[in-house]
Amino acid sequence: MCLGVPGRxxxxxxxxxxxxxxGVQRQVSLQVVDEPVAPGDxxxxxxxxxxxxxxxxxxxxxLALYEQLIELAERDDLMAExxxxxxxxxxxxxxxx
Amino acid sequence: MSRDGRRIxxxxxxxxxxxxxxxxxxxxxxxxxxxxGGVGLGALDDGAALRLGERWLxxxxxxxxxxxxxxxxxxxxxxxxxxxxxxxxxxxATDVLGLSLAVVVEExxxxxxxxxxxxxxxxxxxEADTRVLTGDTKVMRRGEIDGVVLTTxxxxxxxxxxxxxxxxxxxxxDEILVTGTIGDHGMAVMTRRHDxxxxxxxxxxxxxVAPLNGLIAxxxxxxxxxxxAMKDPTRGGVASALHxxxxxxxxxxxxxxxxxxxxxxxxxxxxxxxxxxLQVANEGKALLGVxxxxxxxxxxxxxxxxxxxxxxxxxxxTATRVGSLILDTGFGRRLVTESEGELLPRIC
Amino acid sequence: xxxxARSPLSFRDPARARRLLDALAHLCAGxxxxxxALMHVCGSHEQAIARFGLRDVLPKGLDLFMGPGCPVCVTxxxxxxxxxxxxxxxxxxxxxxxxxxxxxxxxxxxxLGGEGAPVEVxxxxxxxxxxxxxxxxxxxxxxxxxxxxAVATAAVLLDDPPANFSVLSAHKYIPPAMEIVLEMPxxxxxxxxxxxxxxxxxxxxxxxxxxxxxxxxxxxxxxxxLDILAGLVELAxxxxxxEARVVNAFPRCVTREGNRRAQDQxxxxxxxxxxxxxxxxRVPNGNLRLRPEWSAWDARRRHASVLSGRVAxxxxxxxxxCRCGEIMAGLARPTDCALFGRECQPHQPVGxxxxxxxxxxxxxxxxxxRPDLGDAE
Numbered sequence: 001m002c003l004g005v006p007g008r009x010x011x012x013x014x015x016x017x018x019x020x021x022x023g024v025q026r027q028v029s030l031q032v033v034d035e036p037v038a039p040g041d042x043x044x045x046x047x048x049x050x051x052x053x054x055x056x057x058x059x060x061x062x063l064a065l066y067e068q069l070i071e072l073a074e075r076d077d078l079m080a081e082x083x084x085x086x087x088x089x090x091x092x093x094x095x096x097x
Numbered sequence: 098m099s100r101d102g103r104r105i106x107x108x109x110x111x112x113x114x115x116x117x118x119x120x121x122x123x124x125x126x127x128x129x130x131x132x133x134g135g136v137g138l139g140a141l142d143d144g145a146a147l148r149l150g151e152r153w154l155x156x157x158x159x160x161x162x163x164x165x166x167x168x169x170x171x172x173x174x175x176x177x178x179x180x181x182x183x184x185x186x187x188x189x190a191t192d193v194l195g196l197s198l199a200v201v202v203e204e205x206x207x208x209x210x211x212x213x214x215x216x217x218x219x220x221x222x223x224e225a226d227t228r229v230l231t232g233d234t235k236v237m238r239r240g241e242i243d244g245v246v247l248t249t250x251x252x253x254x255x256x257x258x259x260x261x262x263x264x265x266x267x268x269x270x271d272e273i274l275v276t277g278t279i280g281d282h283g284m285a286v287m288t289r290r291h292d293x294x295x296x297x298x299x300x301x302x303x304x305x306v307a308p309l310n311g312l313i314a315x316x317x318x319x320x321x322x323x324x325x326a327m328k329d330p331t332r333g334g335v336a337s338a339l340h341x342x343x344x345x346x347x348x349x350x351x352x353x354x355x356x357x358x359x360x361x362x363x364x365x366x367x368x369x370x371x372x373x374x375l376q377v378a379n380e381g382k383a384l385l386g387v388x389x390x391x392x393x394x395x396x397x398x399x400x401x402x403x404x405x406x407x408x409x410x411x412x413x414x415t416a417t418r419v420g421s422l423i424l425d426t427g428f429g430r431r432l433v434t435e436s437e438g439e440l441l442p443r444i445c
Numbered sequence: 446x447x448x449x450a451r452s453p454l455s456f457r458d459p460a461r462a463r464r465l466l467d468a469l470a471h472l473c474a475g476x477x478x479x480x481x482a483l484m485h486v487c488g489s490h491e492q493a494i495a496r497f498g499l500r501d502v503l504p505k506g507l508d509l510f511m512g513p514g515c516p517v518c519v520t521x522x523x524x525x526x527x528x529x530x531x532x533x534x535x536x537x538x539x540x541x542x543x544x545x546x547x548x549x550x551x552x553x554x555x556x557l558g559g560e561g562a563p564v565e566v567x568x569x570x571x572x573x574x575x576x577x578x579x580x581x582x583x584x585x586x587x588x589x590x591x592x593x594x595a596v597a598t599a600a601v602l603l604d605d606p607p608a609n610f611s612v613l614s615a616h617k618y619i620p621p622a623m624e625i626v627l628e629m630p631x632x633x634x635x636x637x638x639x640x641x642x643x644x645x646x647x648x649x650x651x652x653x654x655x656x657x658x659x660x661x662x663x664x665x666x667x668x669x670x671l672d673i674l675a676g677l678v679e680l681a682x683x684x685x686x687x688e689a690r691v692v693n694a695f696p697r698c699v700t701r702e703g704n705r706r707a708q709d710q711x712x713x714x715x716x717x718x719x720x721x722x723x724x725x726x727r728v729p730n731g732n733l734r735l736r737p738e739w740s741a742w743d744a745r746r747r748h749a750s751v752l753s754g755r756v757a758x759x760x761x762x763x764x765x766x767c768r769c770g771e772i773m774a775g776l777a778r779p780t781d782c783a784l785f786g787r788e789c790q791p792h793q794p795v796g797x798x799x800x801x802x803x804x805x806x807x808x809x810x811x812x813x814x815r816p817d818l819g820d821a822e
Contacts, residue, residue: 024288024302024365029571031600034706044645044698047590047597048569051704052645058697065696066461066675073468073678108792115792371802373496423818427459428466428670429498432813 006054009041017050019043112332112378113435117141117341136188136261143184143328146261153255155190157181161247167213169285170303173247174217176380180331181251182225182308187327187383189262190253191314195230196222199248204239214245225308227251253310256317264338265345266325267386269416273350274385274392276312276399277407279335280363281305283377288366302362305381312404313383319398323391328384336375337435338384339412339422346386349418352433354426358407375424376436386414456671457497465674466502472681473506480508482633483680484626484775486619487514487640488803489668495808497670500817507681512775513622514640516590517543517801519722519773524615525549527752528587531613531744533561534751537580538613539573540587542566543801546794554587570601577610585744589615593643595733596707599714602735602742613744616733618717619643620651625728627659631776634661636684638676641667641695646711648703652691660689667695714739723797724770769796772805779806779814786814 007019012030017037019028026045030037033050037043043050108115120141128138135153136146144157159180166173182193198218202211222228255261282304309329317324326346330338343350352375359367359374367374381404387395392410399405422433473481485491491511494500503509513519526549532538538554545555545566554564562582567573570586577584588598595616602612619640626632639652644665652663662683666676676694683690693699713736720732740746766784771777779785779798789795791807798804809816 021365021369024362024369026369029600031604032596032704032707032710034704044642046593046642048571049597049600051593051596051642051707052698054697062456062695062697063461065694066465066671069675069678069682069694070464070468073472073682106792421813424498426496426498427457428462429501430818431495431498431501431816432818434811434813 006042006044009037009039009043011039012037017043019045019050110332111436112337136263140263140265142188142264144188144190146188146190146255149254152257153190153259153261155185155188155253155255155261156250157184157188158248158250159184161249162243163286164243165286165289166210166244168289168304170281171306171380172214172217173245174214175221175306177247177249178218178221178225178227179306179308179380181249182221182227182253182310183329183380183383185251185253186308186310186313187262187264187329189255189259189313189317189327191256191310191317193225193227193251193253193310195228195252197250198229198232199235200232201235201237201242201246201248203242203244204236206245211245214247221308225310256314259317260322262317262324262327263345264326264328264342267342267346267348267350267414268325269348269414270389271325271348271386271414272389272392272410273339273352273412273414274387274396274399275330275335275358275409275411276309276316276383276385276405277305277381278358278360278363279330279379279382280359280367280374280377282380283334284363284366284372284374286378287370287372302360302366305379307381307404309381309383309404312399312402315398315402315405316385316395320385320387320391320395323388324385324395325388326386330379330382330384332378333435334374334376334378335384336373336422336433339433340420340435342384342386343414343422344420346414347419349415349421349423350412351415351423351425351430352412354424356409356411358409358411373433373436375433389413456667456669458671462670462674465671465678466504468678469507469674469681470504472678472685473504476506480506481635481681481684482508482510483636483638483677483684484510484512484634485514485638485640485666486512486623487643488801488805488808489642490514490638490640490666490673491805491808492803493668493670493673495812495816498816499670499673503677503817507677509638509677510775510778511805512626512634513722513725513773514619515773515798515801515803515805516594516617517541517547518769518797518804519617519622519725520544520547520589520615520797521721521723522548522550523721524613525553526551527745528554528564528585528613529557530751531585531748532557532564534748535562536748536751537562537565537576537582537584538587539565539567539576539584541568541589543803544587544589546800547797548800570598574601574606574610577607581609583748584610585613585748586610587613587615589617591617591619591640591643592711592733593640593646595715596646596711599710602714602739603710606742608741611742611744611747612735614715614734616715617722617728618731618733620647620655621717621728621731622722622725623655624659625725625731626774627661629774629776632774634775636662636664636680638673638680639663639665641665641672641698644693644695644699644703646704646707648701648708649691649693649699650701650703656689656691662689662692664692665695665699667698722773724773767796769798769806772798779809782806786810 007021011018029049035053042054044052109119125138130139131137144155161177285302285304328338399408424433573586664676664680715733717730719729722728735743768782794800798806
């Protein structure tokens with residue numbers, strides 16, 4: 001069951017989107033995704049259904065999160081309160097709506 | 098009366114270990130490795146090499162059952178010519194004297210389709226600077242065969258003073274070169290079968306089917322005897338071809354994933370279908386094993402030829418892990434296996 | 446040539462991976478003789494780990510293994526037998542490719558040969574519905590997969606399905622299986638890496654009660670190499686610090702609440718019931734069945750006359766040396782099984798783990814049987 005690479009929406013016609021995965025296009029159903037999807041958006045796809053719209057600014061945030069995880073791991077002792085708070089904020093509210 | 102209840106399965110035609118086992122234990126059983134220093138059936142190489150006076154004559158045969166017979170970038174006719182020409186080319190026989198063509202066609206098959214196929218055969222022969230010398234035609238009743246099956250045999254000569262290039266000549270430190278992008282043919286056929294619509298331009302998935310004798314001649318002119326092994330990665334892809342070369346040569350091979358030339362559309366299609374590009378058939382590519390001191394010259398010769406623009410150095414041979422193919426992914430290493438069965442049935 | 450690596454959506458930068466691996470090694474230092482035991486529950490995670498060669502470079506102090514993350518592998522024989530009975534009765538059965546070769550108590554769907562109606566492989570449930578529209582015959586979609594895949598089945602049923610179409614649901618729900626695994630004797634899991642795509646639907650909040658009950662951390666991770674490594678770094682850190690929390694390391698796709706719309710559709714169509722998972726025994730609330738309101742499209746009700754009668758037994762224990770059950774529970778490795786790679790291979794599987802593309806044994810075999818390359822060069 002291929003979970004698919006995130007793809008870019010080319011066209012939306014009713015509940016069906018044409019999504020481009022690096023040059024290969026597939027039709028994907030929008031019945032399940034919980035946000036309106038427009039051409040240019042990126043979506044996560046599973047067995048022919050878009051299950052999540054991926055906000056593009058999330059990518060930068062995810063990479064920043066990974067940097068923080070590295071820093072935390074390199075620390076031997078307990079984290080400082082402020083770093084813990086920062087991390088919690090990134091994790092819980094992750095999806096910018 | 099045999100009590101052997103075994104049946105032939107699709108994997109016996111997949112180009113991988115099951116097929117080699119079948120051929121080795123049945124069709125090639127007892128066959129000599131070579132006759133008077135040549136290359137015989139027992140070597141299970143891309144062709145056989147026989148001494149003809151001062152020159153080496155190479156002889157090969159190929160069956161073609163591809164489905165669909167017309168695919169993006171080519172058809173069964175082009176494939177039949179290029180398959181045989183390329184088998185000769187990777188043995189070093191780049192001067193193709195001619196082909197035989199046996200056609201078995203189903204009752205009811207469209208004459209217009211045979212015309213298209215013949216036009217492709219003629220065009221491919223012109224590109225390879227060769228011709229069909231002889232042939233045979235048979236018709237089977239509707240339903241007894243699927244469409245059309247072509248069998249081509251070819252004879253060619255190795256350049257004067259040259260020896261046949263086997264697939265068993267690799268040594269540790271030798272470098273592995275590929276003449277261009279991998280996975281094109283198999284994925285082009287897959288998109289037809291799985292109804293993946295493809296974008297225009299660079300996103301298009303086309304078979305790479307092409308005659309390689311001109312390209313290989315250029316590589317051999319540059320590298321001479323430093324080109325120690327060659328094979329064309331058809332069914333089973335680069336993975337099968339390199340496994341065979343490594344096993345026969347008694348070396349291990351390490352490939353670097355970052356260096357593999359894969360077109361973005363092929364990579365995307367592979368991701369979507371969960372297929373490894375290394376296991377996908379190619380019909381216009383060759384793998385060359387080259388001594389390290391000559392690889393720059395050979396690479397330059399490949400780049401100078403229209404069919405070799407994307408040639409790359411993709412790996413090297415090792416003395417350890419003999420017979421294994423390892424991929425360095427950039428993160429870590431893993432083994433590359435041959436696909437067990439028919440990843441892509443009737444791909445050639 | 447590697448467009449995928451340049452894309453901002455792909456997390457495959459080897460330099461960042463190197464730093465994450467260093468961080469992971471730092472966290473696992475000192476555990477070489479008693480490795481940190483972390484479990485993931487997703488075939489796609491195992492595939493990504495094997496494919497990118499990650500096992501080759503994971504630190505010696507870390508033992509990362511797969512649990513019951515293959516929905517096909519845990520589909521028990523009685524469910525296969527139901528599909529077989531329907532096909533034998535002349536009903537058109539469609540299913541995902543992997544299901545064809547999973548053994549029932551008698552035969553697998555692939556072994557029916559000419560008996561009954563031909564079984565058709567589909568790539569999506571939508572394709573199964575399209576097929577049902579092409580004829581007046583009765584069509585049944587033998588539906589497998591975890592909750593992410595069940596969402597697709599639910600969506601199709603909510604979208605005016607044809608009357609001659611019904612679903613034989615063998616869908617499974619993962620969180621209860623994680624609980625069972627912890628309760629098994631010999632289990633030594635110190636933390637879980639949860640599947641990012643399932644969590645996109647369910648939200649990471651579903652793991653909070655689990656973590657509170659069992660005191661083990663859960664980290665939700667995506668499927669790119671950086672996602673997996675970052676998830677492992679955070680999980681290792683939490684496990685070593687003894688912190689039982691849920692952390693979302695896949696924030697670009699997963700939120701605490703998840704996809705409410707998908708959940709709504711899922712629970713309108715399906716309900717959770719207890720049942721057997723092949724090799725793992727009974728998992729309370731681990732099976733998804735159609736709610737009574739959907740009986741017209743529930744193959745078990747629609748075709749009750751075909752399926753009634755002798756109740757199928759659970760699968761006979763597989764040939765004694767087969768260790769699928771232990772492998773699926775994360776208690777053994779494929780290489781611990783004497784049949785692996787010998788009598789048991791993809792073209793002649795003995796156990797379910799070798800049948801499915803998401804099965805631990807099949808994945809390991811695909812990568813040469815030794816994803817960590819075994820002995821050093």
